[in-house]
Amino acid sequence: MARDKKKKPQRPKALPPKGFRDYFGAEVAERSAMLSQISQVYHRYGFDALESSAVETVEALGSFLPDVERPNAGVFAWQDEDDAWMALRYDLTAPLARVYAQFRNDLPSPYRRYAMGPVWRNEKPGPGRFRQFYQCDADTVGAASVAADAEICSMLSDTLENVGIPRGDYIVRVNNRKVLNGVLESMGLSEEAGTDRDAVLRTIDKFDKVGENGVRELLTKGRLDTSGAYIDGVGLSADQAEPVIAFLTSKAADASGTLANLRNAVGGSKNGLDGINELETIGDLMASGGYGSDRVEIDPSVVRGLGYYTGPVYEAELTFEIFDDKGRKRQFGSVSGGGRYDDLVKRFTGQEVPATGVSIGVDRLLAALREKGRMGSVSKGPVVVTVMDRDRMGDYQEMVAELRNAGIRAEVYLGNPKNFGNQLKYADKRESPVAVIEGGDEKANGVVQIKDLALGARLSAEIETTEEWKAQPAQMEIKRGDLVAEVRKMIARAESAE
Template sequence: MAQQKKMPRPKAETPKGFRDYFGAEVDERKVMLDQIAGVYHRYGFDALESAAVETVEALGKFLPDVDRPNDGVFAWQDADDDKWMALRYDLTAPLARVFAQHRNDLPTPYRRYTMGPVWRNEKPGPGRFRQFYQCDADTVGCASMAADAEICALLADTLETVGIPRGDYLVRVNNRKVLNGVLEVMGLDEGAARDAVLRTIDKFDKVGERGVRELLGKGRLDASGAYIDGVGLTDAQAEPVLAFLTSKGADATATLANLRAAVGDSVIGADGVSELEQIADLLAAQGYGPDRIEIDPSVVRGLGYYTGPVFEAELTFEITDEKGRSRQFGSVAGGGRYDDLVKRFTGQAVPATGVSIGVDRLLAALRAKGRIGGKAQGPVVVTVMDRARMADYQAMVGELRAAGIRAEVYLGNPKNFGNQLKYADKRNSPVAVIAGSDEFDAGKIQIKDLVLGAKIAENATLEEWKERPSQFECARGDLVAKVREILEADDA
């Protein structure tokens, strides 16, 4: 009889493009999500938690990757009804489906916020994963520029709430209609040439004015030395685009004047400039100056997605990358007006505008600035000296927890006491509680200040040791008070 072949053991590895998050990282994210939700809620937005799975049909052509709209998702065919399903790519397309499905029961305008993971089947890279968190706030059913101005204000307030001070960020605002007006002046209707110009414009922040000029013309050499073919426009044909991209002036008034010149006689372009002017006036009335929010024509987002104003939040401080080079951190949030999204379901135009904040990017920025990070404080560990007294140890833990102090009993093998302290150290515990039979009989316990003990081991004078010993004895009834005293002293 042939011997049955053993199944190989699965390899313990994270799937490509994904990662695991532990302790402090999860806690830091939760704190940030709560902070962001607090701002969104204060602005009057209601929470929504939609399904993580949508039909591919519902996601449709409004996936951000317009060149391959269904290739950027994790999709599968449902065995029951043969429909193709996909993990949500963003949080905006699900909102369009939710509003279309429940519009008779929802208020209009509908103001909602939502946060959670999204999944993108894209090539991963350094700091770029296939699953990441977003926090969105959107207003559906309002065509007024007041909704767009409010989103910009909300974005600025949110950044400051999570720990990005004024001066370290800038919310930049543009309008897709202005760009459409420029393209109209150029005589570019829908087609391959227009799409090529749009793709080139989208590279402005990477290659600058000179790079865009070359790419609109004959082409250019990229950083690797490879030659990239250009669109083939003459200098005169390319000039309106360059005038648009470089029209930022000393203040909003100057920028708007330059944009009016760039769009010429285009009606849609003039409409876009007027909308930007309304947003600027509404923000100024609320006290949001150009140090926080500014009109910037170089902002071009989601060329197939947005229909009007677009916004982008950029962190302006510099960080050191993995190669030791100094660079600006860049964008952490973006959004805009997308008036055609709900129409796909209802056949009727429904105006909408919103913003999406990349939580992982924001957390990375705060870590880079040293504003968060390091080890998260672990629980107080009650060590076990006598297995027969486990009920007494559990009683101590119960008292600590009832007082709001995070605590646990050591549940490993208690034979080696040194291993218990090593465990507490690995858990980054601030305090260890020690009690054996002698202590219990005397109504006493030993309390070890692990934070102070670590400091003394590193660098402390004898005087400091005498003033505050890292381990002391106290009455059993003083457990909670003494532990709290140590925790407060360590936090001071």
């Protein structure tokens, strides 16, 4: 009988899980640099950093999961030894509510915090949509005054300018959920109206996708979508739908005109008029701080998280044009949003605690900065000290230590030094600005060779010998004692030539 052949062990596929990706040096450096610039602004505004656990109990995440009927859907959840369900955090706001409720007797009130880090969502991935991504939040908990909302708007404006989005390329747009509630009340759709109110809210939430006519059709008889399928309407009459349309299209040439249009839209609703007065206060505070309508404006078309926010809502939109995948011009779009959510902490404490905050989409903002050409300077590689004699590694380590102590990013080549050309190819792949070369003759004469790789990058892959390398015009011989000063000059020349 033939022996059964042993099956070879199955090798795992070298792939990340679906919906996840890896981030390499330049991407990580760019994100770190941008987050540092954001945190500078947050810190300047008096916000404190908070780093909460990446894991929360499912109970703590509660209704802020994407599907409240299936409490573990939409998140990465598992049961602990004691059968308690835990999950990776879905956002940075629900953990803030838990932290504030837990430590409220020790924290200052209001509590101002910012947080930056990854969040995880167990949702279907798609192009540019991943299951792990970064968020960057700032929130004020315990302040009922709309001055807290106005401050978030001014901070968001300053943040965009600090990271490299110039004035004129963005706008922070502000609205108020209370105004919409007032419009619905004027239509006879109060909080108790149930399914009709919910259907209207879902339709309003589609305004940015289908526009004025699309919302009108969906509120009344229905419409054909782009795929040709017919979507049933809510069933309102044209007259009943008109207050919603008036609300969504009430933006005028200036803030006073917009507010007047909104007053007409809400009729006699006290809730709606309160929201309009809050918008007016925010506008006045913005003007007092020097934030004109070119930076922050009232815009009733901003509709965010209709079941989540309770007052002012805001959104930062980048207005410069880019080309989409089909070569068509379009505006870059939203990179940040937030608003007032006064019911969040109540789940833990039973008492309403006012709160307002904003979240920046880190990947979206990074993409915008790359589009504006603002991220290249953070991706430079290290100065590479080449190895001409492996028995003199101590000399090379001494040089690299001098460079590092002077604040210059540097490394010694640690691969096989036998083929000098490979060292240069390595430096080229690392996008190194400068290579340092010290052979036996240089050592004896107290000199080193330094090479500007920005000038010699195209030739580096073809050079095989030290003699060829020295022949390039971008290379110069300097005194050993001048290493730090001359390398610094060469890096500065390369940066100024970009």
